[in-house]
Amino acid sequence: MIYGESFRAVWSQIPHASGLGVFLLSGAILLIGAGAALALYKPAATDSLQQKSPALFGALTKLRNSFDALYGYYVAKVQDRFAMFLNMLERLLLAGLVIRGLAGLVGLLGLGARALHVGKINVYVYWFFGGVIVLWLFVTGLL
Helix, strand or coil: CCCCHHHHHHHHHCCCCCHHHHHHHHHHHHHHHHHHHHHHCCCCCCCCHHHHCHHHHHHHHHHHHHHHHHHHHHHHHHHHHHHHHHHHHHHHHHHHHHHHHHHHHHHHHHHHHHHHCCCCHHHHHHHHHHHHHHHHHHHHCCC
C-alpha cells in the first residue's frame, strides 16, 4: 500500500491552487486591508479616541478593567481553591493512605520476618517440619 492511499478521498476534497494564484490572492487581501486601515485611521495631530468619542473610550476602558477583574476573581476564588482541594486530596490519599499505609504494612512484614529468624536451631527445625507437613497436606489433596 502506498503511503497516503487511505486518505485519497480526503485529498480529493482539497482544492488545489497554484502558488501564483495563492500569492496574488494574499497580496490582494493585504492591499484591501491596508487601504481600509488607512482610510479609517488617517493619521492626524489629534487622533485620539478619548477626544473623538469619550463615551466609547470610557466603555472600552471599563470593559478592559472588567476582564482583569474577572480573571483576578477566577484565579483567587476558583483556581486557588481547586488547587487547595487537590493538595488536600494528595496529602490525605496519596501521602496518608498509600505512602504511610504501605510503609506500615512493610513494617509489619518486617516484624513478622524478624520473629521467624531468631537464631536458634530448634526454631528452624520446627519451621522445617511445619513446611514438610504443609507440603504433605498439599500433595495429598487435603489442603
